[in-house]
Amino acid sequence: xxxxxxxxxxxxxxxxxxxxxxxxxxxxxxxxxxxxxxxxxxxxxxxxxxxxxxxxxxxxxxxxxxxxxxxxxxxxxxxxxxxxxxxxxxxxxxxxxxxxxxxxxxxxxxxxxxxxxxxxxxxxxxxxxxxxxxxxxxxxxxxxxxxxxxxxxxxxxxxxxxxxxxxxxxxxxxxxxxxxxxxxxxxxxxxxxxxxxxxxxxxxxxxxxxxxxxxxxxxxxxxxxxxxxxxxxxxxxxxxxxxxxxxxxxxxxxxxxxxxxxxxxxxxxxxxxxxxxxxxxxxxxxxxxxxxxxxxxxxxxxxxxxxxxxxxxxxxxxxxxxxxxxxxxxxxxxxxxxxxxxxxxxxxxxxxxxxxxxxxxxxxxxxxxxxxxxxxxxxxxxxxxxxxxxxxxxxxxxxxxxxxxxxxxxxxxxxxxxxxxxxxxxxxxxxxxxxxxxxxxxxxxxxxxxxxxxxxxxxxxxxxxxxxxxxxxxxxxxxxxxxxxxxxxxxxxxxxxxxxxxxxxxxxxxxxxxxxxxxxxxxxxxxxxxxxxxxxxxxxxxxxxxxxxxxxxxxxxxxxxxxxxxxxxxxxxxxxxxxxxxxxxxxxxxxxxxxxxxxxxxxxxxxx
Numbered sequence: 010x011x012x013x014x015x016x017x018x019x020x021x022x023x024x025x026x027x028x029x030x031x032x033x034x035x036x037x038x039x040x041x042x043x044x045x046x047x048x049x050x051x052x053x054x055x056x057x058x059x060x061x062x063x064x065x066x067x068x069x070x071x072x073x074x075x076x077x078x079x080x081x082x083x084x085x086x087x088x089x090x091x092x093x094x095x096x097x098x099x100x101x102x103x104x105x106x107x108x109x110x111x112x113x114x115x116x117x118x119x120x121x122x123x124x125x126x127x128x129x130x131x132x133x134x135x136x137x138x139x140x141x142x143x144x145x146x147x148x149x150x151x152x153x154x155x156x157x158x159x160x161x162x163x164x165x166x167x168x169x170x171x172x173x174x175x176x177x178x179x180x181x182x183x184x185x186x187x188x189x190x191x192x193x194x195x196x197x198x199x200x201x202x203x204x205x206x207x208x209x210x211x212x213x214x215x216x217x218x219x220x221x222x223x224x225x226x227x228x229x230x231x232x233x234x235x236x237x238x239x240x241x242x243x244x245x246x247x248x249x250x251x252x253x254x255x256x257x258x259x260x261x262x263x264x265x266x267x268x269x270x271x272x273x274x275x276x277x278x279x280x281x282x283x284x285x286x287x288x289x290x291x292x293x294x295x296x297x298x299x300x301x302x303x304x305x306x307x308x309x310x311x312x313x314x315x316x317x318x319x320x321x322x323x324x325x326x327x328x329x330x331x332x333x334x335x336x337x338x339x340x341x342x343x344x345x346x347x348x349x350x351x352x353x354x355x356x357x358x359x360x361x362x363x364x365x366x367x368x369x370x371x372x373x374x375x376x377x378x379x380x381x382x383x384x385x386x387x388x389x390x391x392x393x394x395x396x397x398x399x400x401x402x403x404x405x406x407x408x409x410x411x412x413x414x415x416x417x418x419x420x421x422x423x424x425x426x427x428x429x430x431x432x433x434x435x436x437x438x439x440x441x442x443x444x445x446x447x448x449x450x451x452x453x454x455x456x457x458x459x460x461x462x463x464x465x466x467x468x469x470x471x472x473x474x475x476x477x478x479x480x481x482x483x484x485x486x487x488x489x490x491x492x493x494x495x496x497x498x499x500x501x502x503x504x505x506x507x508x509x510x511x512x513x514x515x516x517x518x519x520x521x522x523x524x525x526x527x528x529x530x531x532x533x534x535x536x537x538x539x540x541x542x543x544x545x546x547x548x549x550x551x552x553x554x555x556x557x558x559x560x561x562x563x564x565x566x567x568x569x570x571x572x573x574x575x576x577x578x579x580x581x582x583x584x585x586x587x588x589x590x591x592x593x594x595x596x597x598x599x600x601x602x603x604x605x606x607x608x609x610x611x612x613x614x615x616x617x
Contacts, residue, residue, distance in 0.1 A: 019060065023052060027294045040393030042146055042297055042356055046386070049301015062302040065364045071299060072361045075292035076142070077249045077263045081242065082289035083145040083168055084267025085282070091161035092268075098339045099162050103138075103170035106331040110353075111137035111177065113327035114319060121315040122380070124373060131181040132377050135363050136323060136384045138174035140356030141167040141264075142293055143389070147354065147396060156405050159345050162336075163352055168268075171358065172208040172258040178362050180204075186369050204256075211257025212265070219248030219262060220269025227275045237277035238284030241270060278428060278486045279418045293357075300360045304382050312376060316383035323384060324392065328353040344403040351399055355388035416493060429457070429483050432496035436476040449495070449513065451488040457481040513582045514569070517542035524582075531562040541566060542577050553577055560586070 027045050034044040052058030062068075115133030118124055124132065144167035154160070223244045227237055245266045253259035267285075275281070309316075329350035336346055363381040366374040400406040417431045450456075459466045460479040474480065484492060491513070515524060521544045522537030536544055545566060548559045552575040557568045565586040568577040 019058075023048065023298055024291075024294055027298060040143075040146075040389050042143055042293065043386075043389040043393060045294055045297035046301045046389070049298040050304060050306060051301075052298075053302045053304065053306075055306045060302055062299070065303070065367050068299055068303050069361070069364045069368065072296055072357065072364070073253075074246070075296040076260060076357065076361065077246060078242065078285075078288050078292040079142045079145065079296075080168060080260055080264040081245045081267040082285040083141055083164070084264040084269075085271030085285055086145070087164055087168065087268050087271065089272045090157070091165055094158050095161035095165050098336050098341075099165035099169065101335045102162070102166045102332065104173050106166075106335045107134075107137045107170055107173045107177070109331040109334060110323070110327045113330060114323045117319050117322035117327075118380070121318045122312070122376065124376075125185075127181055127185045128371070128373050128377065131178065131185060131366065131371075132319075132380060133327075134174060134177040134181060135377065135381050136319075136355055136359045137177075137327075138170045138358060139163075139167045139353050140358045141171070142296065142358070143167075143354035143356030143393065144352070145289070146293065147352070147393070154406065155400060156345070158341075159348060159405055162349060167354075168264045169261055171260040172212060173205070174358065174362060175258065175260070176205050176208050178365055182366050182369050182371065185366070185371050207256060208258045209261070211255065212252060212259070212261030215248060215252040215255075215257060215259075216262035216265025217269060219245070219252075220266040223248070223266055224270055224273055224275055227270070227277070227281070234277050234280055238281045241281050242285065242288060245270075274427075274486065296357050300357060300382075303360075304379070308375065309379050309383055312379050313383060316380045317387065319380060320384045320387040320391075323355075324351070324353070324388065345405065348399060348403045348405055351392060352396055353388075354392055354396075355385045357385075359385055416489070416496070427483060428486050428489065429481070430489065430492070431479055431481045432492065434474050434476050434478045434480065435497060438476075438496050450482075451484065451491055454482055454484040454488055454492065457483060515541055515566075515580045515582055517577045517580055519580075525561070541580050545577055545580070558583075 027048055030044045030048055031041045034041050050056055052060050054061045111130065111133040113133070114136060115126075115130035118132040119126060119129035122129070122132075144163055155163075223241055226244060227241055230240070232240065245263050248266050249259040249263040251259075252262040270281070329347075332346055332350040332353075336349065341349070359381045360378075363374075363378040367378055371377070397406065418428060458481045459474070460481075461475070461477070480496070482492065518540050520537075521532050521539045521541055524541065525532045525537070532544070536547065539547065544561075545553055545557070545559055545568060549557055553568050553571055554575070555568055555571050558565050565583040567581045567583060569579040569581045570577070572578045
């Protein structure tokens with residue numbers, strides 16, 4: 010009984026220290042997963058805590074559940090547009106890319122560690138896939154915003170590359186422990202292809218069908234609001250375990266369950282999202298603390314130099330080669346290819362996979378485990394610490410989204426996929442800064458009431474919203490980020506946004522005058538009758554490239570995509586563009602506005 014209490018005390022204390030350490034890490038820019046891993050090592054056998062933990066079977070079981078919950082949360086945050094944008098390149102990276110990375114890294118392991126060929130390729134396979142926990146932490150929990158296609162490729166790749174890594178690891182472990190030759194396995198290529206196809210196809214089938222079952226259960230079963238998140242996570246784990254039991258990829262399945270749930274309207278949306286986010290954080294803390302406890306630092310020293318060399322080959326040669334070979338056909342820019350190469354983050358998955366040869370009794374299993382551990386440490390230090398800076402240097406980082414702290418979600422029945430929210434108008438929000446008399450709300454959003462100075466109104470005041478007003482709305486859950494952009498405080502920007510960064514999306518056939526009235530900017534009398542596409546043509550000429558911008562008063566219109574005739578087919582509206590970069594540019598813009606007004610007056614004069 011006393012030992013059980015000690016275990017509970019130590020576990021709770023470690024989690025508490027990890028949470029406080031994460032606050033400190035965010036201030037100094039350190040990867041939070043590295044902090045969790047380091048804290049586990051500090052509490053371990055060779056550290057200050059002196060805790061001895063070497064049960065690989067328990068670690069493998071707990072790691073499986075933790076990774077499953079992390080993938081479930083990651084899938085629920087992956088938007089449908091991400092799969093549309095990056096499904097093909099991510100799939101190629103998750104299959105052929107893993108093989109290419111494993112081959113090159115395996116060659117390095119053979120050279121630096123003098124392992125047998127099968128063991129060397131096993132080590133290359135173990136560290137060959139990117140880690141979902143590390144990538145999701147970077148993109149979601151840390152709040153780094155990247156250009157959409159780049160972020161989608163990294164996100165989807167990390168979510169679906171586990172089947173290939175696990176399949177290759179199991180095959181190579183079987184070869185190494187059974188005494189069979191690799192040639193013997195290659196004599197049955199159809200059998201190997203069938204096994205991998207079942208891993209992939211079975212994971213997809215179980216994930217999509219299981220996701221539909223979870224979605225229907227959440228929407229049809231009448232429960233207390235607090236039980237819906239537990240139901241969703243429990244059913245997702247059932248799908249994961251059932252998929253694993255039939256030999257398919259449960260990790261892919263639970264990722265797709267989360268994806269299915271997150272991209273369809275369902276009850277208790279906010280509750281499930283908050284619970285899933287909390288479980289993902291808890292899973293990452295427990296997983297990396299446990300991985301830190303599992304390693305004995307003294308065993309890392311004999312392989313430290315070869316492991317550093319293997320890490321360098323992986324990060325600087327193997328991953329870039331795989332990325333360039335797989336993604337070049339998809340017309341990624343060189344900067345994007347270089348960045349995706351650098352963000353091949355390694356985390357819990359390589360350590361998790363390295364447990365398999367240890368549990369199988371492979372001769373050099375502990376060497377493989379130690380090297381995989383060092384590779385993860387180097388990846389988190391060298392790559393995890395520098396990714397935000399590299400993104401800025403490559404011009405791929407986007408301005409951070411407005412904080413949703415101005416939003417209060419109310420637990421009121423609004424229907425499936427709907428939510429009742431209240432916003433306090435921030436003095437630095439778009440609504441307050443631009444004095445919009447008409448709110449550019451999404452089509453399915455309705456104002457329920459506006460409170461000003463203690464008085465409740467059922468409609469928007471005639472003089473528009475003012476700082477301090479409290480607005481209650483009912484809206485689709487998918488439209489909440491748009492409302493956040495309207496109501497939350499915005500930081501002033503000094504750099505121009507890249508193509509694809511905007512506040513709202515508009516159709517090319519929208520009337521310029523109506524849009525100007527809604528969003529509070531000025532156009533000339535002649536331009537009021539034009540469509541937005543015609544307005545851009547009138548200002549820029551006949552051919553318009555994606556990314557082209559025009560300034561209309563205090564806003565900018567940007568061509569997000571063009572058709573074959575070089576006309577905008579999708580237009581973004583930037584409501585708070587940065588000021589012109591120089592006084593000369595400001596004068597040029599002002600002169601252009603004056604000349605345009607003179608031309609309009611001349612054309613409107615009688616006889617012209």
